[in-house]
Amino acid sequence: MIAGRITKAEDIISRRVGDDVVVIKDEGQALYILNKTAAFIWDLVDGKSGIDDIVGKLCERFEVTPEEAREDVKKIIKVLTKMGIITYNKELSK
């Protein structure tokens, strides 16, 4: 089990445009379009859920094994963290 909480960064907003999710930061100077999986994960980032919760929801929604889902979630969390639009605090257990 992987503990930790994922939260959206402050001063960012997101909007759904058609099938895409657009994340806006830096007063509108940085804009990111999230793919389907990233958008799904983004919607689950609520400051309470951890990686295990998201993996569980991903398995319910898509035809993937828990192992595949976990790999995808970890990769996407890493990318979104690098973009500065989420923070992943491994120390905070649920």
Place this chain on the structure above:
Amino acid sequence: MTQTELKDSDSVNLDTAHSEAGTIRLQIGDVCCAFRFHDVEIHNRLKDFYSVFLTDNSPDIMLEMEAFERLNPGNLGKAVRKTQYTHKTNNDFQTTSNIISGEYDLTNRFIKITGEKRLYDPDSKINHLNRMISLAYYMACRIKYFETYPAMMVHGCGILRQGHTLIFTGPSGVGKSTLAGLCGEQDGEVINDEIVLVSRPDTVSREVIVRSVPILGAFPCRRIVTAPLRCISLLKQGDKTSVHRLDKTEAYLRLMRQIITPTCIGHGRKREILSLIADFSMEIISSIPVFELEFNLDRKALWQAVGEIEEMVNEEARQ
């Protein structure tokens, strides 16, 4: 200085502002902004410069424009290039170079600006008048419409054609003024080659209105224009002329960057302002078709392409 520290002598009776020496009142969309200049020369020049926007309406906000001359032209030019606007609270703005600053007392609908005299000079290449106009407009909207902003300023060249407005937008240097320069009398009328005021879509008709604003650009504004918006074109310089319709996501992303926000002058609530432009951009792309227009300096091909865009818009409206 906070708003409670503004001196009594700084306040002004807005009802009599029109009759006070050195004051000009400008109509900017649905708000009236009064500017009071202590410098007679600056006042007279700006009165002439903004003549088509002068009004007798009751002001929604007063800006007291105080001038000083601390830097010589060369040093001021260098300072302007390095200047960034900052703010300590939601009630003021400063600049990193100290060439201009402002204090807001929105309870009394009053803003005091203190800056280098050349920043108010319409003939100076380094003037900050457009920033002051934007500031006045957005602050007046905050007061009059409780921050709902019925219209927003968009960085773009507006051209009036056959009773409708076309907006050509894109980042600085993309060719908005070049396009305006290629607009002959038979092609349309340049409303402004820098900034236009774009209303929110009407809730029933979805109609969006474009208005000219007192913004300095390469082309002088000869009259106030108010006309429905037909379409928006994102400009791209190229070696050929071509058009294509943008999908909603791309239109949204590219249009949002061209919306001028109150953050340009010391407005600290970033998240609220981001939401404002995100929602405004969404409303516009939901009502108005957005295209990419690649163009070179071939004037004939440019206006043929614009004609194609209009035809596509008409076709979509018929469907």
